[in-house]
Amino acid sequence: MAFWHRWTKHHPPGPVIDQDGTPVLAKAAEQFGDLAELGQYVAQHGIRVVDPGVPLSNYAGTAAALRVWETQPSVRKVVDYIARALSTIPWHVYERVSDTDRRRVTDHPLALLLANPAPAVPPSRLWHSVIVDWLIHDRWCMQVLPNADTASGWELRRKPARRMHILADDDDQPAALYLISSRGPAQVVPLPGRYLFDHGYATVGADGTSPMETMQQILAEQSEAVEYRRSVWKNGARVPAVIERPADAPGWSKTARDRFMAGFNAFIGRGPTVGGTPLLEDGMKLVTVEAFKPVDTQDIEGRKLTDAEVASSYHIPPELVGARAGNFSNLDAFRQMLYTHSIGPDITMLQDVINTMLVPLIAPGSNLYVEANVEAKLRGSFTEQATLLQTATGAPYMVRSEARAVMNLPYLEGTEELVTPLNVLVGGLASPTDTAPPAALPKGQGRPA
Known part of the structure; x- marks a missing residue:
């Protein structure tokens, strides 16, 4: 209840009218101490909100998502x-000259902005924070600001997901951004504006649906399992x-008795004699019993199961995060799939x-x-690249200076020319590894089998 009253004090909502025209804001404040329950009640009972603003349940969902990031x-x-994989993909700018001609652009303000989007933040770190917002809250936002001190004349500034919401119209289409500031009242910014943003699907509105809400049962089960295992380790013999x-x-x-217990506790405590053998009195015996064993808690199995469930929820092969064992061949295949089938749609949306x-x-x-330069992440080793390029070109592809x-x-002077072996001729051999072409054999003789 305290949080509800604080929220209504700083963010007074519009009048809430029931179906019969009776104001129900005071009644709702008395009956509901949980914002999520209040939001569900409003939606289920058809209560019309004149100025809905941001659904109250979104604030509870945002706080829950932040706790999950910190504790799970x-x-x-x-x-x-996923964020590290996506944030390190370089962005390239191209000019569409014609349907068959594309030219890479590196000196345009757009290219300069993507190469250095924020003066005080490295590009990969900025995109990492934005993508974490997206994956945790199912929405993200960046403001496009003019900045005369940068080479591009612009900068991108992240708006944390906890401080922004997307207001929708009756068709659940984005209509405005609701930006919360610690220095003053919240702002409602009509769209379109100088903002980059995206959101996932939501049953109501356009604020997205945090995956943490979908996985809350799995994560709660993991929390209970960790608590149980910690209690077993603490209380077990x-x-x-x-x-x-x-x-x-x-x-x-x-x-x-007190003297014996003090001496025994010295061996099971945290002193210098911990782990030793206690000195027993006459007639006492140390008898082994079938008690708790560490393997019974299945700690590793439980953690791997949760890792696999979360990875599957984000469409990532569990082998890539160590949730399941893999070998070199399938891990290499999963790595190739990561930037195509797994996070390929995410790249396209960005x-x-x-x-x-x-x-x-x-x-x-x-x-x-x-365009995202995904090829930079899919390149093989230097040996694999050299073999592939030599086969594709049919000749050496680097000069000695390169x-x-x-x-x-x-x-060194004189190293700018491409050295072509004598056994490689344009229109003759297709590759330095080929044998002699049929035209070079004596007349009437074919290529041997």
Whole structure:
């Protein structure tokens, strides 16, 4: 209830009218202490909100998503893996000269902005934060600001998902951005504006649906399992044994019992004698019993199961995050699939936002477009690339000066020409590894089998 009253004090909503025309804001405030329950009640009972603003349940969902990021290792592992993979993909700008001609552009303000979007933040770090917002909250936003101190004249500034919501019209189409500030009242920014944003599907509105809400049962089960295993480790016997004292042993005085317990606790505590063997009195025996064993908690199996469930929820092969064992061949195949089938749609959605929202702002009326250079992430080893390119070109493809630059060697005069072996002729052999063409054999002789 305290949170509800604080929220209504700083964000007074419009009048809430029931179906019979009776104001129900005060009644709802008295009956509901949970914002999610209040939001569900409003939607289920057809209560008309004159100025709906942001659904109250969104604030509870945002807080829950932030807690999950901080407390759930599986979510952080998978989300961080995807964010690191996406944020390190370079963006290239091209000019569409014709249907068969594309030219790479590197000196246009659009290209300069994508290469250095924020003056004080590295590009990969900025995109990493934006993508984490997207994966955790199912929405993200960046503001496009003019900045005369940058080479492009512009900069991109992230709007944290916890401080922004997307207001929708009756058709659940984005109509405005609701931006929360710690320095003043919230702002409602009509669209379109100088913002880049995207959101996922929501049953009501256009604010997206956090995957944390969908996975809350799995994550709650994991939290309970961790709590149980921690209790077992804390309360279970460290040594599967008990001390037996003869039944006919003389009675213990309180002083003697306290002295023995103090000495025994010294061996099971955290002192220098921990882990040793206690000194038993006459007649006492240390007897092994079938007690708790660490393997019974299935700690590793439980964590891997949660990792696999979260990875599957984000369409990522569990093998890539260590949730299932893999070998070299299938891991290499999964790596290739990562940038095509797994996060390929995510790349396309980011690319669409940039081309439909950013390009018209920075380069209006031009034939420029932005494309993610996914090939940079799919390149094989240097040996694989060299073999592939030599086969594709049919001849050496690097001059000696380029090869020396790769090895960080100084430039030498006379190394700018391409050296072509004598057994490679244009129109003759297709590859240096081919044998002699049929035309080079004596007349009447064919190529041997």
